[in-house]
Amino acid sequence: MSSAVVILAAGLGSRMVSEMPKVLHRVAGEPMLAHVLATAAELEPEVTVVITGHGAEQVEALASALCAQAQFARQAEQLGTGHAVLQALPALEGVEGDVFILYGDTPFIRPDTLEKMRAARASGAGLVVLGFEAAEPAGYGRLVREGGELVAIVEERDADAAVRALTLCNSGVMCVEAGLLRSLLPRVGNENAKGEYYLTDLVALARGAGARAGVVVCGEAETLGVNSRADLAAAEAAFQAGRRREMMEAGVTLTAPETVFFARDTMIGADTVIGQNVVFGPGVTIENGAEIRPFCHLEGCHVSSGAQVGPYARLRPGAELGADVRVGNFVEIKEAQIDKGAKINHLSYVGDASVGEAANLGAGTITCNYDGVMKHRTRIGARAFIGSNGVLVAPVGIGDDAFVAAGSVITSDVAPGALALARGRQENKPGLGLRLRERLKAIKAGRAAAADKGKG
Incomplete structure (x- = not known):
């Protein structure tokens, strides 16, 4: 039976004080909408509809x-959540199963929570609402239950003292049987103080139509929504605190947990050690037993077992580090395969390159991969040695066991086992250094005397 997800992402987010649409603001390195889309994908829906408006x-x-x-549906005017979902109805025409309604500014809803809602719907409820027990329920709509069934969602301004005493609150997330949604949504009215069409009215309409409404309860942190910069900061802090705890529980050592920042999809194996002030952007996988030393930045890369990175290293997208690789301080790697046991320990840039097993790149090695228009690759063979301050102008290849002398600028291939020297011949002029120094000192003294005379 087909299913669908509708994601509400049309809001202006005026409290963000931003020209950027609210759902594009980032949490854990990715736009909030990316989190919600990833969660939606776990449900394997046949139809995904994003309601857009501002931006x-x-x-x-x-x-x-x-x-x-x-698929997309535009909500030209912001007339409430019910009005927003109404825009999705044409795209839901052929759907016969569940329709999940999610929010682009609520990034932490878990797939297993939605599966619980799916199960509750399958057990006979026509509509299921996601609720949470609020530590401070003021401002939230309350979920009123009788005998385990949801009988009403009451906004706080409409609640009496007994309802306000309830702590079970409405997250806004719903799972509705598609046919029921199609029949009830056009009946939602706007007879309220704001003149808006509220999705919460579906509960009363469903019960009036003889359908049962249910509730699934999750933790309050899971329903955290973002409406302001302060909320955004709180969401980031909540995410990071949770992910740090998960990582340590999974066997990862964080020497200073509060200084390490993860992306939504960061994957780290057990017995890995992460030093302080390390930042993970999206797309990072680290295998068991690696070490990321302090002050590193990683994104879009893979680090194999036993590798050491940093301190002060940067791995950019496409960096692939083999087992037991050593990447040291102030090294940047991008779109490069570094094979097992290779070493790049100091002050180097390696981009668009392949580095063979057990190769050693000295301090200041640079692969010149860009000619101003196109990128070119450098190939460095197994056990090759690149002396300090070596410049490899791509496209170029260094063969297995080859040796590049320090200070060389390499513009053509080096055969396996060969020694390449590409630098100007040194000339020593006896006594010239001393004479030059004395001449420069005399010039400097003359300038100083002229300046003093001018002051007089």
């Missing part, structure tokens, strides 16, 4: 890049 082109571009099947 629609930007939102749709991101969603299309992350979800090829995404």
